[in-house]
Amino acid sequence: MCGIVGYIGKKKAIDILLNSLKRLEYRGYDSSGIAIYCEDEKKLDIIKKSGKIKDLVQEIERRNPSSSHIGIAHTRWATHGEPNDINAHPHFDCNKKIALVHNGIIENYRTIKSFLLERGHKFKSDTDTEVIVHLIEEFYKGDILESVKKSLKMIEGTYGILVLSSYEPNTIIAARKGSPLIIGKAEDQMIAASDASAIVSLTNQILYMQDGDIARLTKDDVEIFNLETDRITDKEFEQIDITLSQIEKGGYNHFMEKEIFEQPEALQNTFRGRVDIVNGTFRLNGIKDKFRDLLNAERIIITACGTSWHASLIGKYLIEKFTQIPVEVDYASEFRYRNPIITPKTVVILVSQSGETADTLAALRESKNKGATTIGICNVVGSTIARETDCGIYTHVGPEIGVASTKAFTAQVLVFFMLSVALGRKKMLTFEDGINLIKNVEIIPDKINEILNDKDRISKIDKIVEKIYNKTNFLYLGRGINYPVALEGALKLKEISYIHAEGYPAAEMKHGPIALIDENMPALFISLKDSIYEKIINNIKEIKARKGYVIAIANKGDREIEKIVDDVIHIPDTIEELSPLLAVIPLQLIAYKTAVKKGLDVDMPRNLAKSVTVE
Numbered sequence: 299m300c301g302i303v304g305y306i307g308k309k310k311a312i313d314i315l316l317n318s319l320k321r322l323e324y325r326g327y328d329s330s331g332i333a334i335y336c337e338d339e340k341k342l343d344i345i346k347k348s349g350k351i352k353d354l355v356q357e358i359e360r361r362n363p364s365s366s367h368i369g370i371a372h373t374r375w376a377t378h379g380e381p382n383d384i385n386a387h388p389h390f391d392c393n394k395k396i397a398l399v400h401n402g403i404i405e406n407y408r409t410i411k412s413f414l415l416e417r418g419h420k421f422k423s424d425t426d427t428e429v430i431v432h433l434i435e436e437f438y439k440g441d442i443l444e445s446v447k448k449s450l451k452m453i454e455g456t457y458g459i460l461v462l463s464s465y466e467p468n469t470i471i472a473a474r475k476g477s478p479l480i481i482g483k484a485e486d487q488m489i490a491a492s493d494a495s496a497i498v499s500l501t502n503q504i505l506y507m508q509d510g511d512i513a514r515l516t517k518d519d520v521e522i523f524n525l526e527t528d529r530i531t532d533k534e535f536e537q538i539d540i541t542l543s544q545i546e547k548g549g550y551n552h553f554m555e556k557e558i559f560e561q562p563e564a565l566q567n568t569f570r571g572r573v574d575i576v577n578g579t580f581r582l583n584g585i586k587d588k589f590r591d592l593l594n595a596e597r598i599i600i601t602a603c604g605t606s607w608h609a610s611l612i613g614k615y616l617i618e619k620f621t622q623i624p625v626e627v628d629y630a631s632e633f634r635y636r637n638p639i640i641t642p643k644t645v646v647i648l649v650s651q652s653g654e655t656a657d658t659l660a661a662l663r664e665s666k667n668k669g670a671t672t673i674g675i676c677n678v679v680g681s682t683i684a685r686e687t688d689c690g691i692y693t694h695v696g697p698e699i700g701v702a703s704t705k706a707f708t709a710q711v712l713v714f715f716m717l718s719v720a721l722g723r724k725k726m727l728t729f730e731d732g733i734n735l736i737k738n739v740e741i742i743p744d745k746i747n748e749i750l751n752d753k754d755r756i757s758k759i760d761k762i763v764e765k766i767y768n769k770t771n772f773l774y775l776g777r778g779i780n781y782p783v784a785l786e787g788a789l790k791l792k793e794i795s796y797i798h799a800e801g802y803p804a805a806e807m808k809h810g811p812i813a814l815i816d817e818n819m820p821a822l823f824i825s826l827k828d829s830i831y832e833k834i835i836n837n838i839k840e841i842k843a844r845k846g847y848v849i850a851i852a853n854k855g856d857r858e859i860e861k862i863v864d865d866v867i868h869i870p871d872t873i874e875e876l877s878p879l880l881a882v883i884p885l886q887l888i889a890y891k892t893a894v895k896k897g898l899d900v901d902m903p904r905n906l907a908k909s910v911t912v913e
């Protein structure tokens with residue numbers, strides 16, 4: 299799931315490409331590179347480097363390439379071939395007349411490589427990508443678009459590609475299948491990129507390419523063809539409303555920090571305009587056409603990956619509680635390969651911040667294939683999952699750049715809350731229940747603010763971080779609706795601080811993990827005054843009896859718990875159904891501050907990427 303961008307126009311291509319690459323770096327940062335057409339020498343030049351974009355910038359300064367107004371660029375998350383300079387994109391054909399960047403995976407690259415080797419092509423890298431550019435070279439007969447078309451017809455797998463050629467130095471060819479690609483248009487300029495964040499500094503006029511589209515871009519025109527039918531497809535550019543300030547750090551040290559602190563406002567945006575006080579419910583216009591299918595569903599399956607999967611587990615709890623409709627939650631990567639049982643009365647909900655995760659997208663397509671009604675819960679407007687589901691609910695929290703998801707998680711939980719109340723009001727919830735639930739939601743942003751802006755609480759978290767940052771293991775324990783929060787706390791710590799952490803249902807601890815407990819194993823309990831509070835207290839005592847270091851997330855007024863644990867982080871009271879929205883905030887802060895304390899790259903943790911568009 300790399301990031302790609304291409305530019306043609308009146309400005310200096312390198313400046314635009316580097317600026318856009320920085321915005322795409324969240325998609326992968328193992329290496330990066332650019333290819334430009336040098337107008338003086340009338341040839342292509344490629345500059346590429348392993349490491350982050352700052353390393354590429356140094357290399358470009360060292361090489362000082364001649365000026366150009368057209369180029370393509372790439373930031374890589376390695377799949378085939380280690381992350382070194384040679385495997386970095388762009389890749390050249392044998393004669394250095396064609397350069398290509400690719401996001402995706404070519405599944406039949408071995409077969410194609412043998413075919414090309416027999417025809418005398420020389421390969422330099424270990425990547426699957428390099429076969430595409432040699433294939434284009436093999437088929438080139440005077441028209442670059444035609445040779446790209448012919449090549450793509452031979453390829454199995456997923457791709458978003460951009461092709462630059464010195465045969466046609468005023469043209470970029472773009473094509474997509476399974477990997478996102480967007481085109482932006484400004485006066486005398488055209489840009490194509492993996493996502494809108496790489497485009498918005500130049501233009502708000504964008505066009506979403508569809509799977510199977512292949513486009514020829516010049517500085518003032520774009521023609522799009524369907525690869526199958528070879529026909530021109532008419533597409534309109536549309537206006538999008540992401541602003542530059544939404545994707546910049548705005549005074550924070552890291553995007554993750556900014557996104558944690560943005561949550562009160564972000565969640566307000568999630569429920570804004572959706573509260574229906576007259577009927578004591580939430581109005582979710584995005585799903586109104588399929589609302590009846592949901593109400594009459596025999597079974598709901600929620601499928602997602604990573605943090606979105608954790609939010610889905612909370613979704614199951616809420617939907618079952620308020621509607622009594624059976625809900626299953628499945629990892630998208632498992633769901634798609636296990637021949638799931640889908641009847642006409644099954645509704646599948648796909649949850650994805652990016653709306654591009656390959657496994658979730660494949661699960662969506664499999665569900666549609668089997669006739670299910672599909673509903674998306676996505677953040678990125680116009681993303682593939684958002685477009686391919688029958689209908690959906692956007693989380694509306696603005697771009698999330700930090701690789702470790704924070705505001706998208708709380709917004710997904712909030713969407714599940716609204717959805718389950720809206721369904722519940724047609725089933726077992728009374729008008730009074732609905733009003734009470736709405737009132738509780740409306741004050742959640744203030745309560746999150748209270749957690750984030752209380753100096754004593756923050757210095758308590760700092761002290762805890764001092765005690766844990768050099769540990770190698772960590773247990774997160776919770777029960778009921780807060781068990782998924784324990785999973786999410788553990789994932790956050792693993793992702794950015796590289797401390798091994800496990801999330802467990804607190805009562806399961808005695809069936810194994812308790813063997814790990816000693817003074818070197820911190821355990822964090824989410825121990826709120828809810829229906830199972832007493833049981834959690836028993837679980838805490840079991841750990842304290844074995845000399846474990848225990849941190850508790852507890853309600854504001856709970857002073858008793860201070861006597862039995864080592865450190866307490868108090869959070870404001872709310873109803874059980876909304877408690878994950880508050881309990882997760884200190885966990886996000888602990889993970890963030892631990893990674894900062896360890897001097898790690900919070901926004902770009904090793905080996906990860908924000909948007910996983912490979913299987």
Ligand code: G6P
Pocket residue numbers: 603604605606649650651652653654655658701702703906907908909910
């Ligand atoms: C990656 C990210 C996670 C994210 C997961 C699912 O692994 O690093 O933060 O939760 O993908 O992403 P999605 O965009 O589908 O929610």
